[in-house]
Amino acid sequence: xxxxxxxTILLISFTILSLGVMAYSVYWNDEYPFATEVIVGCxxxxxxxxxxxxIIAIWNMRKLNKIxxxxxxxxxxxxxxxxxxxxxxxxxxxxSNINGYQLFTSFGLAGGIAFSDMIFQKKRSF
Numbered sequence: 001x002x003x004x005x006x007x008t009i010l011l012i013s014f015t016i017l018s019l020g021v022m023a024y025s026v027y028w029n030d031e032y033p034f035a036t037e038v039i040v041g042c043x044x045x046x047x048x049x050x051x052x053x054x055i056i057a058i059w060n061m062r063k064l065n066k067i068x069x070x071x072x073x074x075x076x077x078x079x080x081x082x083x084x085x086x087x088x089x090x091x092x093x094x095x096s097n098i099n100g101y102q103l104f105t106s107f108g109l110a111g112g113i114a115f116s117d118m119i120f121q122k123k124r125s126f
Contacts, residue, residue, distance in 0.1 A: 019042065057119050060119070061118055073114075083106035084106045
């Protein structure tokens with residue numbers, strides 16, 4: 001198992017903490033005077049940490065050789081196609097509208113499944 005670096009652990013812990021503070025200020029503390037600011041700040045931090053995870057994953061992807069990159073892109077395409085088909089089938093069964101914007105969820109899940117371990121990779125192990 002690969003070890004995560006300290007920056008990644010810090011970002012994940014702050015993300016979980018900010019989501020907890022946001023949930024507390026929304027659901028349990030209605031009289032909190034700065035609830036809107038806390039929510040906007042936590043959401044901004046959450047999206048910035050997700051952006052930094054994406055940048056770290058792309059930065060670490062440059063270390064892959066062509067065979068590994070080809071396998072990961074193939075896995076991404078397979079997951080994206082499968083999740084998109086499942087989404088369309090569920091939409092057809094529930095008689096809801098199908099639009100292209102809803103496929104971004106399938107895209108994000110497929111990217112997370114195929115490339116998520118690139119975030120925690122420190123150096124090549126071969």
